[in-house]
Amino acid sequence: xxxxxxxxxxxxxxxxxxxxxxxxxxxxxxxxxxxxxxxxxxxxxxxxxxxxxxxxxxxxxxxxxxxxxxxxxxxxxxxxxxxxxxxxxxxxxxxxxxxxxxxxxxxxxxxxxxxxxxxxxxxxxxxxxxxxxxxxxxxxxxxxxxxxxxxxxxxxxxxxxxxxxxxxxxxxxxxxxxxxxxxxxxxxxxxxxxxxx
Numbered sequence: 001x002x003x004x005x006x007x008x009x010x011x012x013x014x015x016x017x018x019x020x021x022x023x024x025x026x027x028x029x030x031x032x033x034x035x036x037x038x039x040x041x042x043x044x045x046x047x048x049x050x051x052x053x054x055x056x057x058x059x060x061x062x063x064x065x066x067x068x069x070x071x072x073x074x075x076x077x078x079x080x081x082x083x084x085x086x087x088x089x090x091x092x093x094x095x096x097x098x099x100x101x102x103x104x105x106x107x108x109x110x111x112x113x114x115x116x117x118x119x120x121x122x123x124x125x126x127x128x129x130x131x132x133x134x135x136x137x138x139x140x141x142x143x144x145x146x147x148x149x150x151x152x153x154x155x156x157x158x159x160x161x162x163x164x165x166x167x168x169x170x171x172x173x174x175x176x177x178x179x180x181x182x183x184x185x186x187x188x189x190x191x192x193x194x195x196x197x
Contacts, residue, residue: 064080071083178196178197
């Protein structure tokens with residue numbers, strides 16, 4: 001295809017059902033004419049505000065409060081900072097290597113399941129969530145913590161958990177749902193289908 005044909009295609013023939021076509025062409029042009037499928041997917045991900053919103057909420061709900069409680073970081077609104085002072089090059093390198101080792105070990109143990117929570121595109125309805133929480137008397141059905149218990153803030157909020165995980169075909173039917181605190185639910189992840197009711 002000649003350059004003028006490409007321009008004509010973009011201006012006159014490209015049917016827009018989504019942003020994918022012009023985005024891929026843009027990335028390929030910026031990359032000198034070729035890119036891997038992974039690079040193209042990353043370009044789409046960079047523009048996907050729904051994913052950014054999803055992970056922003058996950059970060060605020062779990063790792064930030066836990067790391068703050070341990071004195072690792074501070075948070076001021078949307079600004080998150082390490083609570084340690086300026087790091088030397090050696091300290092920086094050592095911390096980066098330790099974090100990389102932890103990430104790799106976890107990924108080896110859990111594989112692609114690490115990211116499965118993001119695929120919950122059909123959320124439990126509010127009325128079903130209400131019924132499940134009412135049935136469990138607003139208590140974690142594994143450890144027993146409830147929203148009024150003091151000293152357990154790192155275990156809350158209560159989650160409505162899929163007994164058979166969504167990533168393994170579980171449904172949003174009330175018989176497949178139980179209440180777990182955040183810590184129990186994240187610990188269980190989608191590794192098993194234990195019914196704690």
